[in-house]
Each structure stands twice: as C-alpha cells, then as structure tokens.
Amino acid sequence: MAVGTATIVQPLQLTLALTVQNAASESANTGSAAVNPSGGTPPYSYAWNTGGVTPSLSNLYPGTYTVTVTDNKGCTATQVAVVAIAGGGGTTYCTSGSAFAWHDWIDAVQMGSISNSETNRNSEGYQNHTAFSATVVRGNAYPIALTTGFSWETFEEFWRVWIDFNQDGIFQDPAERVVSDNAHPPANGTFLHTSNYSISIPATATIGTTRMRIAMKRDAYPTPCETLPYGEVEDYTLNILSTGKIEDTPETTYSITLYPNPAYDRVYFDWGNQAGNIASIAVYNAIGQLLLQNQADPDGMIDNYLDVDAWHKGVYMVAIHTSDGTTATRRLVVR
Numbered sequence: 182m183a184v185g186t187a188t189i190v191q192p193l194q195l196t197l198a199l200t201v202q203n204a205a206s207e208s209a210n211t212g213s214a215a216v217n218p219s220g221g222t223p224p225y226s227y228a229w230n231t232g233g234v235t236p237s238l239s240n241l242y243p244g245t246y247t248v249t250v251t252d253n254k255g256c257t258a259t260q261v262a263v264v265a266i267a268g269g270g271g272t273t274y275c276t277s278g279s280a281f282a283w284h285d286w287i288d289a290v291q292m293g294s295i296s297n298s299e300t301n302r303n304s305e306g307y308q309n310h311t312a313f314s315a316t317v318v319r320g321n322a323y324p325i326a327l328t329t330g331f332s333w334e335t336f337e338e339f340w341r342v343w344i345d346f347n348q349d350g351i352f353q354d355p356a357e358r359v360v361s362d363n364a365h366p367p368a369n370g371t372f373l374h375t376s377n378y379s380i381s382i383p384a385t386a387t388i389g390t391t392r393m394r395i396a397m398k399r400d401a402y403p404t405p406c407e408t409l410p411y412g413e414v415e416d417y418t419l420n421i422l423s424t425g426k427i428e429d430t431p432e433t434t435y436s437i438t439l440y441p442n443p444a445y446d447r448v449y450f451d452w453g454n455q456a457g458n459i460a461s462i463a464v465y466n467a468i469g470q471l472l473l474q475n476q477a478d479p480d481g482m483i484d485n486y487l488d489v490d491a492w493h494k495g496v497y498m499v500a501i502h503t504s505d506g507t508t509a510t511r512r513l514v515v516r
Contacts (some may be wrong), residue, residue, distance in 0.1 A: 182393075185326070188506060192220060192221055192222050192252075192254075193219070193220035193221070193258070193510055194220050194221070195218060195219075195220045195221030195250065195252050195258045196218070196219055196220050196258060196272060197216050197217070197218050197219075197248070197250055197255050197258050197260045197358050198216070198217045198218075198219070199215070199217075199262050200215045200216075200217070201213070201214050201259050201262050201263065202214075202264075203243075203264055203265045203266060203390075203437065204241065204242060204243045204264055204265070204266060205266075208240070209478075210240045210241060210242045210460060210461060210502065211240075211241075211242075212225035212242065212264035212378065213237065213238060213239045213240075213241055214237065214238050214241060214246050214248075214262035214264060215236055215237035215238075215263075216236055216237070216248050216250060216260060216262075217236070217477065218250045218252070218258070219477075221252030221253075221254070221256050222252045222253040222254045222256070223252065223254055224252075224253055225250050225251065225253075226250070226251045227230075227249075227250055227323050228248065228249045228250075229246060229247065229248045229326045230246060230247040230248075230472065231246060231473055231474045232473060232475070233473070240387060240460075240461070240476055241264045241420055242264070242463060242500075242502065243264050243265055243266050243316070243420065244263075244264055244316055244422070244463070244474070245261060245262070245263050245264075245293075245294050245315070245316040245420075246261070246262045246263075246264065247260070247261050247294075248262065249257060251460075261294040263294065263314040263315070263418075263420050264318055264420075265314070265389065265390040265418075265420040266388060266389040266390065272345070272348060272349070272350035272391075272392065272497050273350055273404065274345070274350055274352070274392055274416070275351075275352070275406035276307075277307065277360075277394070277396065277403075277405060277406050277407060277408070277409075277411070277414045278307030278408055278409070278413075278414050279306025279308040279408065279409040279411060279412045279413050279414060280306060280408055280409065280410055280411075281306065281410065281411050282306040282411070282412065282413045283308070283332065283336065283396075284331065284332045284336075284384055284411065285329060285330070285331055285335075285336055285338060285399055285412060285413075286306075286329070286330045286397075286412070286413040287297065287299070287308070287327070287328070287329065287330070287395065287397050287413060287414075287415050288326070288327070288328045288329060288330030288373055288436075289327075289328035289373075289375070289414040290310075290313075290326070290327060290328070290395060290415065291325065291326040291328075292315055292323060292324070292325040292326070292380070292417075293316065293317070293323060294314070294315045294316070295313045295314065295315045295417055296313075297310055297313050297417075298328075299330065306408075306409065306412070306413050307413070307414050308413070308414075308415040308416070308504050309415075309416055310415050310416060311392065311416050311417060311418045312418075313417050313418065314390070314417065314420055315404055315417075315418075315419055315420070316419075316420040316422060317380075317382045317419055317420070317421055318382065318421075318423070318465075318469060319383065319384050319386050319388075319421060319422070319423050320382065320383075320384045321381075321382055321386075322379050322381045322382070323378070323380050323382070324377065324378070324379055324380075324381065325342070325360070325378050325379070325380050326375055326376070326378075327340055327342075327360075327375065327376050327377075327378070327395065327397070328374065328375040328376075328379050329364065329373070329375075329376075329397060330355060330372065330373060331371060331372055331374070332372075333370060333372075334369050334399050335366040335367050335369055335371055335374070336366050336399045336400065336411070337363055337364065337365055337366050337399070337400055338363065338364045338366075338374075338398070338399060338412070339362075339363045339364075339397070339398050339399075339400070339401055339402045339403065340360055340361070340363070340364065340378075340397050341358060341360060341361050341396050341398075341402060341403050341404075341405075342358070342359050342360035342378075342380065342393065342394065342395050342396075343357050343359065343391045343393070343394045343405050344357055344359055344380070344382075344391065344392070344393045344419060345357060345391045345393075346382075346385070346386040346387060346391065346392075346421075347386075347387050348387045348389060348391045351504070352392075352394055352405035352406070352421060353451045354404065354405055358435075359380045359381065360378045360380065361402065362375045362376065362378065363402075365471065366374065376480065386421050387421065388421055388422060388423050389420070389421060390418055390420050390421075391418070391421060392416055392417075392418065392419075393416065393417045393418070393419050394414065394415075394417075395414070395416075395417070396409070396412070396413075396414045397409075397412045397413055397414075398411070398412040399411035399412050399435060416465065424465050437451065437452055437453050437455055437501055437509050437511065438450075438451045438453065438511075439451075439499065439511050439513055442512075442513060442514060443487050443514035443515065443516045444513065444514070444515055444516070445489075445490070445515075445516055446488065446489065446490040446512060447486055447487065447488050447489065447490070448486065448487050448489055449485055449486045450462075450485045450486065450501075451485075452485065455501070455503055455509070457481060458481075458504050458505065459474045459477055459481075459483050459501060459502075459504070460476070460477050460502045460503055460504045461474055461475060461483070461501075461502045462474065462475045462483065462487070462499060462500070462501055462502070462515075463499070463500040463502065464487070464497055464498070464499050464500075465497065465498045465499075465500065466495070466497060466498075473498070475487075477504075481504070487499075489513075489515050494515055495504075495514075495515060496512065496513070496514055497513045497514075497515065498510055498511075498512060498513070498514075499511045499512075499513050
C-alpha cells in the first residue's frame with residue numbers, strides 16, 4: 182500500500198487596511214472610507230455601522246465609522262475609520278520621551294475607538310500613535326483607561342494627559358491638561374496596572390483633528406515637553422466635533438418634526454419645508470458617538486422613518502443634513 186504525505190496550508194490571518202478621505206468641513210459630506218482586506222479566505226462580505234455592505238463608503242460627514250469584514254470561512258476582523266475635517270492635525274509639536282522605558286512603560290490606552298496595547302517595550306521611550314484616533318464632541322466627557330506595564334518591580338507612576346484644544350501646537354499647562362494623577366504601586370510581580378479617568382471636552386474646543394499627549398513618569402509628575410528619566414510618552418489623534426449635543430434646532434428655521442416622540446418601535450419624519458431637500462440622516466447617542474447614517478439615493482429619495490425597536494432606551498440626537506449644506510437637529514427619546 183502506497184503511503185503519501187499531505188500538506189495542510191492554513192490561510193493567513195484576516196487583516197484590514199483602511200483608506201480615509203477627510204471631509205471639507207463639519208457640515209460637508211465629502212469624506213469617504215474604504216477597507217482593503219487581505220488574508221483569510223475570499224470572498225469577503227462587509228458590514229458598516231451605517232448599514233453599508235460594500236468595501237467603501239462615500240458622501241460621509243465627519244465622524245466615526247466601523248466596518249466588520251467576514252471571510253468565506255466566517256472569520257471576522259473589525260476596523261474603525263475616523264473621518265475628520267480636512268486641514269487639521271498638521272501642527273508640529275515639541276518632542277518628548279523617556280531615557281529608559283524597560284522597567285515601566287505605557288502598556289495600553291483605551292478611549293472610544295482608540296484601543297491600543299503594546300506588543301513589546303519601546304526602548305526609545307516615545308510612541309507616535311497618531312494613526313489611532315477617536316471622535317469626541319464638545320461639551321461631553323469620555324472615559325479613558327491607562328495601563329502601566331512592569332517588568333517585575335513596581336513603582337509609583339504619575340500620569341498626565343494633554344489635549345491641544347485650540348490647535349496651536351502647544352500643550353498649554355495647566356489649561357490643556359485633562360488628566361493629572363498618581364497611581365500607587367501594586368505588589369511586585371504585578372505586570373499590568375490600569376488607572377481609569379474621565380476627560381471633558383470644553384465647549385470652546387476648536388473643531389477638527391488635534392493631538393493628545395499621554396505621559397507616564399516614575400516618582401514625579403511629567404511636563405509635556407521633557408525627556409523623562411523613566412516611563413514613556415505616547416501621542417494620539419482626536420477628532421473634535423461640535424454636533425452631538427442633545428438639543429433641537431428651532432422649528433422657526435426648519436419645520437422638520439419627528440413622531441411619535443418618545444418612540445417605541447418606529448419613528449417617522451415630517452420634512453415640512455425641507456421636503457425633497459434631505460441629503461442624509463445621522464443618529465448620535467448621548468455622548469456624541471455616531472450610530473448610523475442614511476444617505477439619500479441619486480434621485481434625492483430617502484426613507485422617512487427609522488426602526489428603533491432594537492435600540493437601547495435613552496436619548497438620541499438626530500442630525501438631518503440638507504442638500505444645501507445646512508443641518509437641523511432633533512432630540513429623540515426611545516422607550
């Protein structure tokens with residue numbers, strides 16, 4: 182009897198690459214996002230948080246868009262695309278870092294769509310993670326989780342976070358300092374220790390993309406532009422929007438109404454004096470996160486209802502964008 186050998190080849194891990202085009206302004210739907218999968222087992226299917234099922238989205242307003250790609254074997258991968266306002270985020274910032282980041286370093290940062298964990302220690306003491314971004318809304322607060330990594334011996338770590346709210350390229354201290362706290366050392370042999378904070382975005386923050394700097398220093402508070410003796414510094418990107426506040430545009434300007442409101446299973450729109458002039462509908466939760474966006478078709482037609490029976494109970498903001506570039510907002514209560 183002949184004996185043969187068989188080679189079983191396992192597909193490469195499914196990975197996603199994003200291409201994002203920013204929007205011209207906060208009220209312009211000129212942004213786009215496209216995902217390019219590789220690995221896994223083609224063909225792929227696509228599911229965006231807007232309801233889109235194609236590899237790319239166009240006519241996007243500034244905001245956060247999530248896509249999940251599923252391959253032919255059911256493996257999935259998810260990425261978050263942040264459409265910002267074009268022209269922001271190009272400012273040059275002071276340098277900072279650490280002379281020694283082998284014993285204690287920033288292991289993980291979690292804030293909104295920013296979810297970054299280090300796979301190795303950075304001997305340079307600085308990480309440029311500005312490719313990681315989160316969308317925030319003026320006047321709202323956001324939780325942030327900061328995790329220290331230890332090699333074995335633990336130390337008291339001092340955290341500070343700055344956000345360049347006016348986008349002038351300077352981390353003003355203390356005006357733009359949003360976190361300042363010390364974390365007491367856990368027991369030796371504790372490899373990870375997480376501290377949780379809340380960051381508030383002022384109503385006066387400049388709209389657009391800007392820099393967030395996170396510094397962790399052993400035994401003393403860091404300043405935004407120093408070389409730390411021990412610890413680490415990381416930079417991230419925030420996309421600041423003004424929309425997301427749960428308030429209505431006066432009906433004297435737009436006669437658009439939602440009914441019933443509160444809604445239980447379906448809410449309808451009466452377009453009023455904007456009938457035939459609706460470009461898209463966007464829905465945000467109470468902290469300004471984009472939940473869905475419906476676009477008008479090429480003939481200018483758009484559904485005049487939303488099914489909300491699967492939504493969580495609470496307050497939402499519905500932004501109705503018109504074809505002439507203006508926006509009406511309506512408060513929606515789901516029960």
